[in-house]
Amino acid sequence: MSENLLFNVLPRPTFRWLRVNHTQGQVLGATDERANVVINANAGVVTPLINTELVKATFPGVNPTALQNLISTGEAHLITVPANGKEVVIIEVNAAKRIASRFQFHVGDRAELEVLILMTGDAKDTSVETFTEFIIGEEANVVVKKVNLISEELQQIEHRYTKLADRANVEFINIEIGGKENILHFEQDLAGEECELIHDLAYLGDKEQKFDIFMLMSHGGKKSKSDIHTLGALSDVSKKSFRGTLDFLHGATGSEGAEEDTCLLLDPTVKSVSLPLLLCKEDNVVGNHAASAGQLDKTKLFYLMSRGFSEAEAKHIIVESMIRPIIDRIGNEDIEEAALTAVRNKI
Template sequence: MSSQTVLPIDRNSVADLSKSRNEPSWMTELRLNALELAGSLELPKLEKTRIDRWNLDSYGTYKTPAPLQKLEQLPEAAKRLLGEDAAPVNLIVQRDSGVVWKHVDEELAKQGVIFTDLETAVREHGELVQKHFMTAVKADENRLTALHAALWNGGVFLYVPRNVEVKMPLQAIFLSDDPSATFAPHVLVVAESNSSVVYVDNYLSDDGKEFVHNGIVEVIAKPGSRVQFATVNNLGKGSTGLTYRRAVLDNDARVEWIVGELNSGNAMADTSTQHRGNGSSSDAKVISVGRADQKLNLTTRANHFGKNTPSDMITRAVMKDEATAIINGITKIEKGATGANGQQTERVLMLSPKARGDANPILLIDEDDVKAGHAASVGQVNPEHMYYLMSRGISKADAHKLVVYGFLAPVINEIPLENVQKQLQTLVEGKLGQ
């Protein structure tokens, strides 16, 4: 028998909040039903991680943020993400509980592309949002997903019509600088048949008081579509990062995940792809750097239902100080998914005697006519690599950096925006240098 769950908000507050945003009745009802579920559901069971010992209470309250008059009002860390472009065209910025900046190219609108905050989309494109919202990640999966469905705010809605190719990357920044404000953005991407899009987002906060980020990403990829999704998470000390990302692929659709898990607080992230359609494919690249006494639990999944569905997953984590990382790779091939090919690699590099890493490759195969493979390793810097570099006149410190950066390069080099790629490199250098 489970103990009674104390929720961060009550039913009346959820209803009032939904009403204040002029949300349609279906969204109000969804929020209230999710809140009721949250009171009865358990926390997710994570591999070798006691998430119940983490700070899961500091959700804060919804605070309506003041719109930005100009991007120069953003903190320096956020402005650096914009690079030399002082006014990027396709950009959405959420600050704490809501979106404060939105600028979209008019040409995209002429093509039928919708790139807006999710709160606006619920009101202006309700039928389209309702069809897909909380369908890839279900509210009733566990207490965290239910709480998100009840409390989500801000967020992004990206819709790409049939046969439309969005050539410019679309970008979002999610900034938390008030730990007393609820921070639970929801990103919903819908790519219609034979469309393509590149989306990049960044999550950041300063070190400070405790707060919880409970976020969900849903990607709905229709037949023949292609979605490249890159995200860099850089929440500061005191944060608890909880993220579910899930893509559902139709026939011949493809998703590419590029994930930088660089939070400084405890973090759980589950990035998964559902290969529902025949010929669908996925590629997931994840890097993480842990330090101090951080606890990280990172899972990458590929579930194969369709025939002839290749998936590739690479996760690389670097742990220092007393940080702990549980890295899970799960490939599930269902009965009937003939021709599926699931490959995965998990590698953990430990830079300190007290750092801990655990790489868990898991293959669950219910079909004979398939290919599947995995590789996993946990260890310290290879002394032979160090010797080779130092024998060519490179100092020990520089040789150590080269080995570590080379270990992470397969993901960093895939970031589709040059300024974000440079920022990720800077973040990695900062975390490794401290």
């Protein structure tokens, strides 16, 4: 796909001269030979996805053209967890070739689901494209953990849509370390009353890495809650863009939403753009947003160096201490150690 596309378009554009309303780019290797992912789950949980229609017809993904190309050329899986069921699903993505995979999750009422997605692979000049859809039933509990350790010669594109019913609880954890260009698009419909969604994302960029992050929390149900945390560090000439939106729709009275973006700038040549946005069509709601970007705290650096650490070692400690609490929540010692090793190699 050689045409230039607009990725992660902001829901309410700001001044064009700021050049932050979208990211322009291409999908690499969109016609390359494709490799399949490996899904580990109990028998009967995973079946082929026959109905290829979108769960939400208007979902654009990173870009509508890129999304439709993934759907038409990639593999597709349906993962079903019945009411009151409890399942663990592990998805192994080995990007030895282009990856184009779609996963549609149907989680029944009062069910429990844990998903672990591990991305590795050292292919070059192609893409790792994934599309996940989650339909979460009433009082269901879902935890999704994703660790991206792919080669920095690969492009990663992730489309994700989630819809929550009454009193559903969802937690997303993203560890984004690999990938030359990471374009991530997450849309959540908090349609049910008293549903709750937490999304924590940690990233670490070096060399010419790019992270383009889009999050949209649409509050439609009464007393729904959402919480976004993105944090990371950039070095060399790496770049990060964050477009986070809290949208309180009619009927979302009593709802609460918060978004926070924190970026540590390790070199003066990096670039961090943060656009936390609040939209509101309802009374009696609470929306909070914050963004911070800055260099290493000189006081912390001096303190650690006064204890015998070199400047490089002190920087390692500060950056790792910021990211490690999220990595420790993966719950798999081998994957946590692999992620920590990747972090230490990059700092």
